[in-house]
Amino acid sequence: MKLNRRSFIGTTSLAAASLAAPAVLGAGKPRVVVIGGGAGGATAARYIAKGAKGAIDVTLVEPSRSYYTCFFSNLYIGGFRQLSSIAHSYGTLASAYGINVVHDWAVGIDRDARQVTLAGGAVLPYDRLILSPGIDFVDGAVPGWDVSAQNKMPHAYKAGSQTELLKAQIEAMPEGGTFAMVAPPNPYRCPPGPYERISMVAHLLKQTNPTAKIIVADPKPKFSKMGLFQEGWANHYAGMVDWIGADFGGGNVEVNADEMTVTIDGEVTKVDACNVIPAMKAGRICEMAGITEGNWAPVSGHTMQSRLDENIHVLGDATNQGDMPKSGFSANSQAKVAAMAVRGALTGSKVFPAKFSNTCWSLIATDDGVKVGATYEATDEKIAKVDGFISQTGEDADLRKATYEESIGWYAGITSDMFG
Template sequence: MTLNRRDFIGTTAAAASLLSAPMVQGASHGRPKVVVVGGGAGGATAARYIAKDSKGEIDVTLVEPTRSYYTCFFSNLYIGGFRDIESLAHSYGTLASDYGVNVVHDWAVGIDRDAKTVTLAGGSVLPYDRLVLSPGIDFVDGAVEGWDLSAQNAMPHAYKGGSQTELLKAQIMAMPEGGTFAMVAPPNPYRCPPGPYERVSMVAHLLKANNPTAKIIVADPKAKFSKMALFQEGWGTHYTGMIDWIGEDFGGGNVSVNPDAMTVTIDGEETKVDVCNVIPAQKAGRICEMAGVTDGNWAPVSGHTMQSRLDENIHVLGDATNQGDMPKSGFSANSQAKVAAMAIRGALTGSSVFPAKFSNTCWSLIDTEDGVKVGATYEATDEKIAKVDGFISQTGESGELRKVTYEESLGWYDGITSDMFG
């Protein structure tokens, strides 16, 4: 399966028809209102498709605090030196100017499900007929002993795009000769990208070029991980002796950190490190908890419509969901957004709604032009989003095939960001 920019937009646009558009309170003159909270791969896509396909029948408001959105996908390539940070930044101007989306740069701080309103930090209250939540992830409190958000500058997570990613790369570049980089990897399920193991590869690539005697330690609470054989083959080929992966069987889940002393303790053994990337256990973005639509950590949804199983007027997308077999990826969120958009438009305008279908591919770069991928197609059942079939790169593939896979990912990036932001 090979995708370029045109193929991506064409195939994904055909997968679902879309949605609507709300405005700030009192401005919609009777049109149904949709408020979208979160402007990433799920939220921006949903806002664009609702506005585009409803042709003015629905009022769409997108609530997103940042004016420039930095993608998590491809942020690892910035760390590895394959992208610059500006290439990851995208604005919401086209959504507003070309599609009529009312873009509000503010934080959503409250949801009243009975009144069907969203309260913003600035004091505005937005009414909705349908609400779309696509807030991404937050971290489980206490998931890594010794670490909380107050330590994110000393030990970055770099799991939200932008400044955290820049900070982590700066710390890696400042490591002393022969220094030690440590990663505390997350348990399942976790947002990917930015995948931990692609990140390890990109850190190794950067260090091999700039600090070749440096070491990398990965403390992992899991016994195995996605594309494990491919990554381990690549690490052995490109970064011999540099990476020490410590899985569950060897104490990788028994970890604590001390940000003040810059130490990591793995199964009772303390190690002084120069950089520590802590990626804690994850949960749905906090606004889902505030809305009361989580099962504790994630938001359960119906795969047919992406509607919350706790409130039919709320749709939840992407990383925040408990939906079944799909990974927590930008591609998944984009695919789910189109299904939700179609369902919302059907509910609010009576337009046709077709059976939900989904797809996902996750690419990873191991070294220069050494790209691998895994992906699948999915369909909605009454119980979950279920995997139909899948594919994965194989160990021992030729350099030419790996190069084609990497180039395919570049086309996908251009395609999905165009699909999100117009």
């Protein structure tokens, strides 16, 4: 099925099917605070407000006034989109759905008092709290790199200024120069993302700097859609991409941002641009709330409730939930389940069994799109994969073009679903 705005929303909106019951007479409206305005948080806030029809006060806390989607940001690097095309505002959520949008940082959570403290000093009480903060980086994950080096060696894994910076550095490379990427270990945001980025960097360099080289130092022995990407690199960018996996020292990496060097298994290479994507963990507010185990926040797939606090729901990249990848589509799907559960708990509206879906599209070259996806269901142990699909090597050009066009329809659909 070809996806567009209408069909995407229609096929993923079961969670909105229930009607909210009226709030209890004589009581104040229940209060929901959502922290993080991305694919999980914005969707959850919108679906709660829309479904509750005024019976719940919804506050969305997000420091950025313009939200840049990580998904499709690689296409900006490759020259297929303008940066403005992946920027979105929160005005419709406020004006059309009555959501109180607060542009500030959440800096503290008092779980006993059920209060969120903001950097500006405001305190927000809640009956239910939804955390969708995305990812932060594990300190010391790549020797020689920390966030103080991100201007010289950008991560560009939080879209916006970092994405702009990385593209500018690629465009400024000398003729025949070297681009390096340090890929992340599992699990991380958007499993195909680094390799779509390599494809887009190669696409850009093929046009502007065709003798340039790309080195990928990867701590993993294999990666998402590996056969599809390697086929695409051979077909479109022959001789340009050198992928160094774990078996060849790709996990033994150091960088020096001042000298612009990357050391792989003891071999030092001078580079002209370097994209360091470190190991990841749940957004810091999850740690501050005390709801993480290890690097991630464990949740129940039935409701997306934290396994450590039933009054908190966690969405998207920050979660340890089972089989779903950390992606924008996953976060959007989980947000609808959480919204349904929250409305049910606070207003008595009907709650259906949790169902989830995900698809990750990647662009390898002009009109050469590939995808991987699955459907999932909640069990008591985890969100479990039911079935899946993936593009095949050797597909004809018409099918690959149709896959790319499908992804464009999905992007229009999901961003409308998030921001109204």
